[in-house]
Amino acid sequence: MMNRIALSWSGGKDSCMALHELTGQGEEVACLVTTVPQETGKTFAHNEDIKNIQAQADSIGIPLELVRCRYDTYSEDFLEKLKRLKVEYRLDSIAFGDMYLEGHREWGQKLAYEAGxxxxxxxxxxxxxxxxxxxxxVNSGYKAEVIKVREDLLPADWVGRPLDETFIEDICKKAVCPMGESGEYHTFVYDGPLFKKMIILNPSK
Known part of the structure; x- marks a missing residue:
């Protein structure tokens, strides 16, 4: 039987590829879940404008659910929202775009377990x-650009760069994870196979 899945959605390349993989496997992603700390009013880690995330959801055609949280109660707020979404969307699972960081996986597994x-x-x-x-x-057909970098690791003028072959060449010269898994850089996906129309970014600052 097909899973009904909530996907943790940042708007970046990892969550987009997670969605691409899940839909390719025939799974049903019932909703996208994005955390929004009250301290910033923008997405967690990426600091992205919610209007841009909503535009993605609209283009992809999957409902967007926002987790309004605080930094000091992030996990508790996420869990409370997830329990409600489980009932509302009849969820079986929650998916994450993490790729190899064990600490992130352990956190997600604990969250999922507590939500059933x-x-x-x-x-x-x-x-x-x-x-x-x-x-x-880069070769998947999706289009993304860099929206944030850790300036102690990457040049500030990398913000706005497209993810393309030149980006691959340049990131290989840096002592960072090519996928930016430790937050070296963050991206926003604005077009690709699952998008019905291209997103025009609303400035985040």
Whole structure:
């Protein structure tokens, strides 16, 4: 029987590829779930404008659910919302786009368990496979750009760069994970196979 899945959605390449993998497997992603700390009013980690995330959901055709949380009660707020979504969408599972960080996986598994759901990691791989994963995304037909970097690790002027072959060449010269799994950079996907129309980004700052 087909799973009904909530997908943790940042708007970036990882969550997009997770969605691509799940739909390709014939799974049903019932809703996208995005955390929005009250302290910023924008998405967690990516600091993205909610209007842009909503535009993605509208283009993809999957409902977007926002988790309004606080940094100091992030897990508790997420769990409370997830329990409600489980009933509303008749969920079986929650999926995450994490690729190899064990701490992130343990957190997601604990969250899912406490909500009575199964945790799914469709992109889970090895750290040594990250360059291959980046190449797969770049060649997938999806279009994304860098929206945030850790300026102690990457140049500030990388913000706005498209993820393309030149980006792959340049990221390989840096002492960082090619996929930015430790937050070295964040992206926004604005077009691709699952999008009905291209997204025009609303400025986040």
């Amino acid at each position: 759901l199964k945790a799914i990691y469709p992109l889970w791989s090895k750290k040594t496979e990250m360059l291959k994963a980046l190449s797969k995304f």
